[in-house]
Amino acid sequence: MSKTVVAKYSTGGEKFEILVDADLAYEYITGKRSDPMAALQAEEVFIDANKGERQGEDKLRKAFGTTDIVKIAETILKHGNVPITTEQRAKLAEDKRKQVASIIARNSIDPRTNAPHPLQRIEGAMEQAKVSIDPFRNANEQVDGVVKKINIILPIKFATAKMEVVIPAEYANRCYGLLKQYGLKSEEWQSDGSLKSVLEFPAGLQGEFFEKLNSYTKGSAITKNLV
Numbered sequence: 001m002s003k004t005v006v007a008k009y010s011t012g013g014e015k016f017e018i019l020v021d022a023d024l025a026y027e028y029i030t031g032k033r034s035d036p037m038a039a040l041q042a043e044e045v046f047i048d049a050n051k052g053e054r055q056g057e058d059k060l061r062k063a064f065g066t067t068d069i070v071k072i073a074e075t076i077l078k079h080g081n082v083p084i085t086t087e088q089r090a091k092l093a094e095d096k097r098k099q100v101a102s103i104i105a106r107n108s109i110d111p112r113t114n115a116p117h118p119l120q121r122i123e124g125a126m127e128q129a130k131v132s133i134d135p136f137r138n139a140n141e142q143v144d145g146v147v148k149k150i151n152i153i154l155p156i157k158f159a160t161a162k163m164e165v166v167i168p169a170e171y172a173n174r175c176y177g178l179l180k181q182y183g184l185k186s187e188e189w190q191s192d193g194s195l196k197s198v199l200e201f202p203a204g205l206q207g208e209f210f211e212k213l214n215s216y217t218k219g220s221a222i223t224k225n226l227v
Contacts, residue, residue: 004041006049009080011063017049018042018076026088028077029136030095036073043069081136092135099139100146101126104156107202108147111157116204125154159203165213166222169193175216182209198226 003022008015024039033039045060047053060067064075076082084092105119129149134142147156167175172195179187183201190196201209213221 005083007076007080007082009076014055014059014063015047016055016060016063016072016076016080017046018044018073019046019049020073020077020082022083022085025077025082026084026092029082029084030092036077037070039077040069040073045069045072079136079138089135093133096135096137096139096142097126097131097133098123100133100142103139103143104147104204106204108156108158109203109206111155114159114203116207117154117156121154122150125150128153160200160227161203161206161209162198162200162226164224164226165197165199166190167195167197167217168220169195171217171220175213175221178212178216 004019005022005025006017007020007025008017010016019041020039021041024033027033028036028039037043045055047055057067060072064072066072101119101122105117105122109116126146126149129152131146131149133146150156165179167179169190169192172189172193176195179195179197179199182205183199184197185200186198188196199209210223213223
Protein backbone atom coordinates (compact mmCIF):
# COMPACT_ATOMS: atom_id res chain seq x y z
CA MET A 1 0.00 0.00 0.00
CA SER A 2 1.17 3.52 -0.73
CA LYS A 3 2.21 5.81 2.09
CA THR A 4 1.49 9.51 1.76
CA VAL A 5 4.10 11.84 3.26
CA VAL A 6 4.67 15.59 3.27
CA ALA A 7 7.61 16.93 1.24
CA LYS A 8 8.72 20.31 2.55
CA TYR A 9 10.66 23.21 1.05
CA SER A 10 11.50 26.61 2.55
CA THR A 11 12.85 29.75 0.91
CA GLY A 12 12.62 33.46 1.61
CA GLY A 13 11.02 32.79 4.96
CA GLU A 14 8.09 30.99 3.33
CA LYS A 15 7.09 27.32 3.62
CA PHE A 16 5.88 25.14 0.77
CA GLU A 17 4.57 21.61 1.19
CA ILE A 18 3.21 18.94 -1.14
CA LEU A 19 1.68 15.52 -0.50
CA VAL A 20 3.56 12.68 -2.19
CA ASP A 21 3.68 8.90 -2.30
CA ALA A 22 6.80 7.97 -0.29
CA ASP A 23 7.96 5.17 -2.61
CA LEU A 24 7.28 7.03 -5.86
CA ALA A 25 8.97 10.16 -4.51
CA TYR A 26 12.05 8.10 -3.69
CA GLU A 27 12.05 6.62 -7.18
CA TYR A 28 11.93 10.15 -8.64
CA ILE A 29 14.75 11.38 -6.39
CA THR A 30 16.96 8.45 -7.39
CA GLY A 31 16.24 8.85 -11.11
CA LYS A 32 14.09 5.74 -11.56
CA ARG A 33 11.17 7.99 -12.53
CA SER A 34 11.34 11.14 -14.63
CA ASP A 35 7.88 12.58 -13.98
CA PRO A 36 7.51 14.32 -10.59
CA MET A 37 3.73 14.27 -11.00
CA ALA A 38 3.74 10.48 -10.62
CA ALA A 39 4.61 10.94 -6.96
CA LEU A 40 2.14 13.74 -6.28
CA GLN A 41 -0.95 12.76 -4.28
CA ALA A 42 -2.69 16.13 -4.65
CA GLU A 43 -2.06 18.89 -7.20
CA GLU A 44 -1.85 21.55 -4.52
CA VAL A 45 0.96 23.40 -2.77
CA PHE A 46 0.36 24.06 0.91
CA ILE A 47 1.72 26.26 3.67
CA ASP A 48 0.73 23.45 6.03
CA ALA A 49 -0.41 20.26 4.30
CA ASN A 50 -1.71 18.66 7.49
CA LYS A 51 -4.07 21.59 8.04
CA GLY A 52 -4.95 21.85 4.35
CA GLU A 53 -3.77 25.48 4.27
CA ARG A 54 -2.92 26.33 0.66
CA GLN A 55 -0.03 28.56 -0.40
CA GLY A 56 -0.87 31.73 -2.34
CA GLU A 57 -0.09 32.10 -6.05
CA ASP A 58 1.91 35.28 -5.45
CA LYS A 59 4.18 33.42 -3.02
CA LEU A 60 4.59 30.60 -5.54
CA ARG A 61 5.61 33.00 -8.30
CA LYS A 62 8.08 34.75 -6.01
CA ALA A 63 9.66 31.51 -4.79
CA PHE A 64 9.60 29.40 -7.97
CA GLY A 65 9.08 31.94 -10.75
CA THR A 66 5.96 30.06 -11.79
CA THR A 67 2.68 28.56 -10.58
CA ASP A 68 3.18 25.44 -12.72
CA ILE A 69 2.69 22.53 -10.31
CA VAL A 70 5.02 20.27 -12.33
CA LYS A 71 7.98 22.64 -12.00
CA ILE A 72 7.20 23.38 -8.36
CA ALA A 73 6.95 19.68 -7.49
CA GLU A 74 10.24 19.05 -9.28
CA THR A 75 12.01 21.72 -7.22
CA ILE A 76 10.55 20.55 -3.92
CA LEU A 77 11.39 16.90 -4.57
CA LYS A 78 14.93 17.67 -5.72
CA HIS A 79 15.86 20.34 -3.21
CA GLY A 80 13.40 19.98 -0.35
CA ASN A 81 13.06 17.62 2.59
CA VAL A 82 11.33 14.39 1.57
CA PRO A 83 10.65 11.82 4.33
CA ILE A 84 12.22 8.48 3.41
CA THR A 85 13.09 5.31 5.32
CA THR A 86 16.43 4.90 7.07
CA GLU A 87 17.41 2.31 4.47
CA GLN A 88 16.46 4.58 1.58
CA ARG A 89 18.34 7.50 3.12
CA ALA A 90 21.47 5.36 3.54
CA LYS A 91 21.29 4.17 -0.08
CA LEU A 92 20.71 7.71 -1.35
CA ALA A 93 23.62 9.06 0.71
CA GLU A 94 25.93 6.31 -0.58
CA ASP A 95 24.97 7.00 -4.19
CA LYS A 96 25.53 10.73 -3.64
CA ARG A 97 28.90 9.99 -1.99
CA LYS A 98 29.98 8.06 -5.08
CA GLN A 99 28.86 10.92 -7.32
CA VAL A 100 30.91 13.43 -5.32
CA ALA A 101 33.99 11.19 -5.35
CA SER A 102 33.63 10.65 -9.10
CA ILE A 103 33.43 14.40 -9.78
CA ILE A 104 36.58 15.03 -7.73
CA ALA A 105 38.48 12.17 -9.37
CA ARG A 106 37.43 13.29 -12.85
CA ASN A 107 38.49 16.90 -12.44
CA SER A 108 41.52 16.83 -10.15
CA ILE A 109 45.15 15.74 -9.90
CA ASP A 110 47.73 15.26 -7.18
CA PRO A 111 49.72 18.55 -7.21
CA ARG A 112 52.80 16.67 -6.01
CA THR A 113 52.93 14.46 -9.08
CA ASN A 114 50.44 16.08 -11.51
CA ALA A 115 48.92 12.61 -11.86
CA PRO A 116 45.20 11.85 -11.46
CA HIS A 117 43.96 10.38 -8.18
CA PRO A 118 42.32 6.95 -8.60
CA LEU A 119 38.66 6.96 -7.58
CA GLN A 120 39.35 4.47 -4.79
CA ARG A 121 41.92 6.84 -3.29
CA ILE A 122 39.38 9.68 -3.21
CA GLU A 123 36.78 7.43 -1.61
CA GLY A 124 39.30 6.24 0.97
CA ALA A 125 40.21 9.81 1.91
CA MET A 126 36.54 10.69 2.29
CA GLU A 127 36.05 7.74 4.62
CA GLN A 128 39.17 8.59 6.62
CA ALA A 129 38.07 12.23 6.98
CA LYS A 130 34.59 11.04 8.04
CA VAL A 131 32.98 13.20 5.37
CA SER A 132 29.23 13.66 5.79
CA ILE A 133 27.15 13.73 2.60
CA ASP A 134 23.71 15.33 2.31
CA PRO A 135 21.59 12.83 0.34
CA PHE A 136 19.26 15.58 -0.91
CA ARG A 137 21.82 18.19 -1.93
CA ASN A 138 23.26 18.36 -5.44
CA ALA A 139 26.58 16.49 -5.69
CA ASN A 140 28.37 19.39 -7.43
CA GLU A 141 27.37 21.73 -4.61
CA GLN A 142 29.06 19.46 -2.06
CA VAL A 143 32.40 19.05 -3.86
CA ASP A 144 34.16 22.14 -2.45
CA GLY A 145 33.26 21.25 1.13
CA VAL A 146 34.44 17.68 0.69
CA VAL A 147 37.74 18.77 -0.89
CA LYS A 148 38.46 21.08 2.04
CA LYS A 149 38.01 18.18 4.45
CA ILE A 150 40.11 15.61 2.58
CA ASN A 151 42.81 18.00 1.33
CA ILE A 152 44.78 17.52 4.55
CA ILE A 153 44.85 13.78 3.92
CA LEU A 154 45.10 13.87 0.16
CA PRO A 155 46.44 16.97 -1.67
CA ILE A 156 44.05 17.87 -4.49
CA LYS A 157 44.27 20.38 -7.31
CA PHE A 158 41.56 20.99 -9.87
CA ALA A 159 43.05 21.32 -13.33
CA THR A 160 42.43 21.00 -17.05
CA ALA A 161 44.70 18.93 -19.25
CA LYS A 162 45.72 20.55 -22.53
CA MET A 163 47.76 18.45 -24.90
CA GLU A 164 48.86 18.04 -28.46
CA VAL A 165 48.17 14.64 -29.95
CA VAL A 166 49.51 13.32 -33.25
CA ILE A 167 47.77 10.24 -34.66
CA PRO A 168 49.49 8.20 -37.41
CA ALA A 169 47.64 8.12 -40.72
CA GLU A 170 46.51 4.48 -40.41
CA TYR A 171 44.64 5.24 -37.17
CA ALA A 172 43.57 8.85 -37.75
CA ASN A 173 40.01 8.24 -38.95
CA ARG A 174 39.41 5.61 -36.30
CA CYS A 175 40.56 7.95 -33.53
CA TYR A 176 38.65 11.04 -34.61
CA GLY A 177 35.59 10.19 -32.50
CA LEU A 178 37.80 9.57 -29.48
CA LEU A 179 39.46 12.96 -29.89
CA LYS A 180 36.07 14.70 -30.07
CA GLN A 181 35.01 12.83 -26.94
CA TYR A 182 37.99 14.31 -25.07
CA GLY A 183 37.58 17.95 -25.99
CA LEU A 184 38.97 18.39 -29.49
CA LYS A 185 39.86 22.10 -29.83
CA SER A 186 41.76 22.14 -33.11
CA GLU A 187 42.80 19.71 -35.83
CA GLU A 188 45.36 19.78 -38.62
CA TRP A 189 45.61 17.02 -41.19
CA GLN A 190 49.22 16.52 -42.25
CA SER A 191 50.46 15.79 -45.77
CA ASP A 192 51.27 12.21 -44.80
CA GLY A 193 47.69 11.61 -43.64
CA SER A 194 48.42 11.86 -39.93
CA LEU A 195 46.24 14.01 -37.69
CA LYS A 196 47.67 16.65 -35.37
CA SER A 197 45.21 17.92 -32.78
CA VAL A 198 44.90 19.88 -29.55
CA LEU A 199 42.65 18.58 -26.77
CA GLU A 200 41.36 20.05 -23.50
CA PHE A 201 39.61 17.93 -20.88
CA PRO A 202 39.43 17.46 -17.08
CA ALA A 203 42.90 16.51 -15.82
CA GLY A 204 41.59 13.55 -13.86
CA LEU A 205 40.72 11.80 -17.12
CA GLN A 206 44.31 11.61 -18.38
CA GLY A 207 44.85 7.99 -17.36
CA GLU A 208 41.59 6.92 -18.96
CA PHE A 209 42.40 8.87 -22.15
CA PHE A 210 45.91 7.43 -22.55
CA GLU A 211 44.60 3.90 -22.02
CA LYS A 212 42.03 4.33 -24.80
CA LEU A 213 44.46 6.16 -27.09
CA ASN A 214 47.08 3.42 -26.77
CA SER A 215 44.44 0.80 -27.44
CA TYR A 216 43.23 2.60 -30.57
CA THR A 217 46.71 3.27 -31.97
CA LYS A 218 48.68 0.32 -30.54
CA GLY A 219 50.84 2.81 -28.66
CA SER A 220 51.93 4.71 -31.78
CA ALA A 221 50.34 8.11 -31.01
CA ILE A 222 52.57 10.98 -29.93
CA THR A 223 51.38 13.26 -27.12
CA LYS A 224 52.75 16.48 -25.68
CA ASN A 225 51.49 18.42 -22.67
CA LEU A 226 50.87 22.08 -23.46
CA VAL A 227 50.28 23.29 -19.87
